[in-house]
Amino acid sequence: MATENTQNEGKGEEELVDPIGEMAGFQQTESRISLHGHPIHAMSVAFPVALAFCVFGADLLYWWSGDVFWARAGMWAAGTGFLFGMLAGFSGTAELLLVPGIRVRAAAWTHFIIAVTLLALLGANWGHRLYGFEEAVLPYGILLSALCAGMVAFTGWHGGKLVFDYRLGTSKSS
Numbered sequence: 574m575a576t577e578n579t580q581n582e583g584k585g586e587e588e589l590v591d592p593i594g595e596m597a598g599f600q601q602t603e604s605r606i607s608l609h610g611h612p613i614h615a616m617s618v619a620f621p622v623a624l625a626f627c628v629f630g631a632d633l634l635y636w637w638s639g640d641v642f643w644a645r646a647g648m649w650a651a652g653t654g655f656l657f658g659m660l661a662g663f664s665g666t667a668e669l670l671l672v673p674g675i676r677v678r679a680a681a682w683t684h685f686i687i688a689v690t691l692l693a694l695l696g697a698n699w700g701h702r703l704y705g706f707e708e709a710v711l712p713y714g715i716l717l718s719a720l721c722a723g724m725v726a727f728t729g730w731h732g733g734k735l736v737f738d739y740r741l742g743t744s745k746s747s
């Protein structure tokens with residue numbers, strides 16, 4: 574953080590100035606990718622979050638029961654989780670690039686990097702199952718699912734920080 578030698582009304586104290594906070598558009602954080610003010614990204618993230626946990630659950634049930642139904646369910650949950658994750662990623666990226674107050678904050682870019690890592694893992698978990706969904710589960714499928722579940726929890730938690738700590742995507746109107 575840069576310092577500026579502005580004096581505090583004769584008290585002789587040095588005031589710290591955040592150059593990012595001084596940038597034009599810093600306060601403009603309202604969502605642009607929304608339906609009647611409701612951000613599409615926030616609406617769409619529920620699907621990949623839930624589906625990532627479903628894959629892990631299906632893998633555990635396949636491991637426990639040996640029922641091929643769970644291996645097939647795991648493949649479908651992995652595929653739909655990845656595709657819905659991509660959809661959430663596109664709306665999030667558009668928000669990041671188009672909204673000045675989101676674009677200037679480092680935390681938004683951190684979320685982007687975490688989320689893209691998650692999308693790569695979700696895609697790998699689906700692709701791994703495409704040419705033999707039953708053999709794919711043990712051991713690598715279930716290991717990937719566990720990693721995806723941890724990563725989606727981290728991504729979702731961090732996304733929540735953007736909204737509830739930084740108030741990104743929220744409306745400033747009363």
Ligand code: HEM
Pocket residue numbers: 604612613614615618621622658661662663664665666667668669675681684685688689691692725728729730731732733734735736741742743
């Ligand atoms: C890949 C690029 C992504 C970018 C650039 C991105 C960006 C953002 C931004 C800017 C917000 C603040 C709210 C808004 O403006 O809508 C946000 C919130 C959030 N993001 Fe992402 N995101 C991405 C992907 C994901 C993915 C894949 C997930 C999870 C599967 C995710 C989970 C969340 C969650 C849970 C929130 C909080 C929503 C709320 O509570 O209202 N994001 N994201």
